[in-house]
Amino acid sequence: AQSVTQPDARVTVSEGASLQLRCKYSSSVTPYLFWYVQYPRQGLQLLLKYYSGDPVVQGVNGFEAEFSKSNSSFHLRKASVHWSDSAVYFCAVSVSGGSNYKLTFGKGTLLTVTP
Amino acid sequence: DMKVTQMPRYLIKRMGENVLLECGQDMSHETMYWYRQDPGLGLQLIYISYDVDSNSEGDIPKGYRVSRKKREHFSLILDSAKTNQTSVYFCASSYRVYTEVFFGKGTRLTVV
Numbered sequence: 001a002q003s004v005t006q007p008d009a010r011v012t013v014s015e016g017a018s019l020q021l022r023c024k025y026s027s028s029v030t031p032y033l034f035w036y037v038q039y040p041r042q043g044l045q046l047l048l049k050y051y052s053g054d055p056v057v058q059g060v061n062g063f064e065a066e067f068s069k070s071n072s073s074f075h076l077r078k079a080s081v082h083w084s085d086s087a088v089y090f091c092a093v094s095v096s097g098g099s100n101y102k103l104t105f106g107k108g109t110l111l112t113v114t115p
Numbered sequence: 116d117m118k119v120t121q122m123p124r125y126l127i128k129r130m131g132e133n134v135l136l137e138c139g140q141d142m143s144h145e146t147m148y149w150y151r152q153d154p155g156l157g158l159q160l161i162y163i164s165y166d167v168d169s170n171s172e173g174d175i176p177k178g179y180r181v182s183r184k185k186r187e188h189f190s191l192i193l194d195s196a197k198t199n200q201t202s203v204y205f206c207a208s209s210y211r212v213y214t215e216v217f218f219g220k221g222t223r224l225t226v227v
Contacts, residue, residue: 032213043119043205043218044158090158094213102173103148103216107157 002027002093006106014114015083021076021109023091033074034092035065038108044090050074061085086113117142121206121219128226134193136222138206146209147189148216149173149181151202158205164189165212196226 003026013019025031032051036044048059055067065076074091088110094103119140128134140147149161150173160173162181170181178200182190189208193200206219 034215036218041220043207043220044216045218046215049215092216102160102163103212105158107155 002031002095002104004091004093004104004106006089006091006109008109009107010110010112012112012114013081016080019076019078019081019085019111021089021091021111023074023076023106025072025074025091025093027072027093027095029095030069031093031095033065033067034094034103035059035063035074035076036090036092036105038088038090040087047076047089081111081113083113083115086111117217119206119208119217119219121204121222124220124222126222126224128196128224130198130226131195134196134200134224134226136191136193136204136206136224138189138191138219139187140189140206140208140217141187142208142210142217143186144208144210144217145186146212147183148205148207148209149179149189149191150205150207151175152205152221153202161191161204163212196224198226200224201226 005024034049035047038044050057050067058064088108090108091106122137147164150158159175164170164183180192204222207216209216
């Protein structure tokens with residue numbers, strides 16, 4: 001069974017500063033990895049995904065994430081945040097496994113960008 | 116335009132009433148999901164559907180049932196709603212079980 005841990009429930013950064021949101025996963029096989037963002041009163045939207053290959057994946061709105069098999073991590077980064085990036089960010093992991101499949105989400109990190 | 120549509124967006128029901136939450140998708144996705152989201156608990160999977168009439172329990176199926184008679188439509192039913200089922204319910208779909216998931220905007224259900 002897989003699991004996802006987002007160790008930071010809340011992160012506050014200043015506009016223009018760099019950002020890293022942490023995600024650690026546990027899985028018996030190399031999983032598929034995702035970052036989703038949720039704006040207020042909205043559903044989750046995909047930011048980026050990792051299936052295989054280059055460990056650094058680019059997403060929308062300047063976000064990127066780096067997969068590390070040795071650290072079992074998939075941290076999200078952005079070089080310069082904007083106030084509109086304030087939202088809840090979810091890391092998720094899935095493995096293909098027929099009837100035992102499930103997509104597992106972390107509990108989310110609330111990002112607040114201050115002026 | 117690829118989307119998952121949930122109806123209604125807001126719903127207030129009395130304890131003991133039956134509740135029907137509807138979900139549709141226009142992407143011909145095989146797999147559909149129902150999640151609930153509660154503060155501090157993140158997203159919890161209620162049911163997953165692999166295709167028409169091929170449904171499987173998720174992590175918290177108790178008190179819920181689902182119906183999928185057409186690939187594009189997936190319903191969540193609460194028989195005799197309880198106050199602890201007050202939550203935001205998200206429907207989602209994906210092409211395959213392990214590919215990216217598309218979410219609806221959610222239904223905020225309040226059981227009083």
